[in-house]
Amino acid sequence: xxxxxxxxxxxxxxxxxxxxxxxxxxxxxxxxxxxxEFPSRFINAGVAEQNMTGMAAGLALxxxxxxxxxxxxxxxxxxxxxxxxxxxxxxxxxxIVAVGGGFAYGALGMTHHATEDLAIMRSxxxxxxxxxxxxxxxxxATQAIVEHEGPCYLRLGKAGExxxxxxxxxxxxxxxxxxxxxxxxxxxxxxxxxxxxxxAAEKLEEQGISVRLLSMHTVKPLDTxxxxxxxxxxxxxxxxxxxxxxxxxxxxxxxxLAESGNSQVYFKRLGIPSTFISQVGNQEYLRNxxxxxxxxxxxxxxxxxxxxxxxSSKKFI
Amino acid sequence: xxxxxxxxxxxxxxxxxxxxxxxxxxxKSSHVGSSLSIADLLAVLYGSILKINPKNQxxxxxxxxxxxKGHACAGLYAVLAEVGYFPPENLETxxxxxxxxxxxxxxxxxxGVEVSTGSLGHGLSIACGMxxxxxxxxxxxxxxTILSDGECDEGSIWEAVLFxxxxxxxxxxxxxxYNKIQSIGRVEEVLNLxxxxxxxxxxxxxxxxxxxxxxxxxxxxxxxxxxxSGKPSCIIAHxxxxxxxxxxxxxxxxxxxQPxxxxxxxxxxxxxxxx
Numbered sequence: 001x002x003x004x005x006x007x008x009x010x011x012x013x014x015x016x017x018x019x020x021x022x023x024x025x026x027x028x029x030x031x032x033x034x035x036x037e038f039p040s041r042f043i044n045a046g047v048a049e050q051n052m053t054g055m056a057a058g059l060a061l062x063x064x065x066x067x068x069x070x071x072x073x074x075x076x077x078x079x080x081x082x083x084x085x086x087x088x089x090x091x092x093x094x095x096i097v098a099v100g101g102g103f104a105y106g107a108l109g110m111t112h113h114a115t116e117d118l119a120i121m122r123s124x125x126x127x128x129x130x131x132x133x134x135x136x137x138x139x140x141a142t143q144a145i146v147e148h149e150g151p152c153y154l155r156l157g158k159a160g161e162x163x164x165x166x167x168x169x170x171x172x173x174x175x176x177x178x179x180x181x182x183x184x185x186x187x188x189x190x191x192x193x194x195x196x197x198x199x200a201a202e203k204l205e206e207q208g209i210s211v212r213l214l215s216m217h218t219v220k221p222l223d224t225x226x227x228x229x230x231x232x233x234x235x236x237x238x239x240x241x242x243x244x245x246x247x248x249x250x251x252x253x254x255x256x257l258a259e260s261g262n263s264q265v266y267f268k269r270l271g272i273p274s275t276f277i278s279q280v281g282n283q284e285y286l287r288n289x290x291x292x293x294x295x296x297x298x299x300x301x302x303x304x305x306x307x308x309x310x311x312s313s314k315k316f317i
Numbered sequence: 318x319x320x321x322x323x324x325x326x327x328x329x330x331x332x333x334x335x336x337x338x339x340x341x342x343x344x345k346s347s348h349v350g351s352s353l354s355i356a357d358l359l360a361v362l363y364g365s366i367l368k369i370n371p372k373n374q375x376x377x378x379x380x381x382x383x384x385x386k387g388h389a390c391a392g393l394y395a396v397l398a399e400v401g402y403f404p405p406e407n408l409e410t411x412x413x414x415x416x417x418x419x420x421x422x423x424x425x426x427x428x429g430v431e432v433s434t435g436s437l438g439h440g441l442s443i444a445c446g447m448x449x450x451x452x453x454x455x456x457x458x459x460x461x462t463i464l465s466d467g468e469c470d471e472g473s474i475w476e477a478v479l480f481x482x483x484x485x486x487x488x489x490x491x492x493x494x495y496n497k498i499q500s501i502g503r504v505e506e507v508l509n510l511x512x513x514x515x516x517x518x519x520x521x522x523x524x525x526x527x528x529x530x531x532x533x534x535x536x537x538x539x540x541x542x543x544x545x546s547g548k549p550s551c552i553i554a555h556x557x558x559x560x561x562x563x564x565x566x567x568x569x570x571x572x573x574x575q576p577x578x579x580x581x582x583x584x585x586x587x588x589x590x591x592x
Binding site: 020041045050051053054056057066086090 | 424431432435436438439442443444446447448449450451454472473476477479480484
């Protein structure tokens, strides 16, 4: 995703002189081509995220399209008030990019796990929150947020995620992508969980369950239409995110469902409980600890469905 | 902007002070001392230094002023009204229900306000971004920002102080309103900033210290920026909190207290005005 992002940004910057890239002294072996091609529009702000973010707002208020770039929680939590006051209140045209969403920096430890970012960014007025599911979505998301005038948070995984979309997709901010049409249950994934969710969906299908799979690349504004449609057309909805179950995709979907008046649909959030992790491990190891591997998702869905009375009579359980 | 002469600048400063007193009295709001300490700086900036056009507030070539000490908003609202951005009678809505004139400087629906602040330590970074954009676009505008002394406790200020000289932002001017009193104590007792000028110099700024109430000195100094080509300029303005009103001067209480009717009358009479 990181590679797709920087390549796309490079191409966009060729066409639009307003685009600036500001990094917080991170991006080794990623940002160099941009720096070389557009030296006056590339700034390494140093290890100083508050200034990076306030300065980005100042540039944007002077007509620039500004990307701030760092990893994990550094471009978001470290400078949260600058994001709220300087960027969001002024509707400044700044795109905040974090590489390393979720457990992407697994073994680097708790400080490098971005596991509350979606919730925090989502709560800010005027902020768009986008977490693409694969490199194809990352490319299209980068293009889309440049076209969108205003603050945006782009949460990326790392480099090397599998390409999931093989055909051309119709990517629109705020519109879920339907990877599978199904009528029994709906799996809604955001960000890099898409691959594991797809694998789990395939296993469920082998058991005869008709699975609807949505990639909810835009967490805010949420595609409530797709959620409500799934609530009517399928019997259970699961959200899957590499993020705290509080306030992120699961939070957003549950808010929508709770206010919809639809009490028929069964709903469960799969994600990280509100806890810190002290165990060391790579991304897949840590995902597995919280049942976010393909198998973990599969088991969680199966277990939940079995516990649900209305499902016990269904033929496929 | 028509350039005001020395006498007119003094009149403008007096008008700002009078408005600030009336606004804080009416609103029962804080920070009267903080606005009075920058009244002379604001008068000179808006009366003779800033290239602005109140009739065309989005003019691209305009000089920008970022009030980083957003709590001194009454002073800035007052000068903006007095130089023609909006009718002075609108100042009566300051702090009132349904008004746009908030108790920390707010840009939404207030002509002439570039940036909203209120949490300290934000303005200098925003000003850096504006100055950098000016350099990128080869524009001649300057960016001025007014900081409080207490605000210099914020780490984010020093991130920006590092940044500006590194990027040779000589179109950037930081004015520190050094009135020596911060929120609940004297600066030297809370968190000593001295040697303040040496700190800015060591970070790479061109620094000039002035008496922030001496019109001639303010005007002359602001007229000379940048002090050195390729370097951002820092003006450390030695000021007096509550300046101009004898019973408010250099008193911590007037960071919070507002003049009652009697005190307002007395204060206005000290300015040579009636209510």
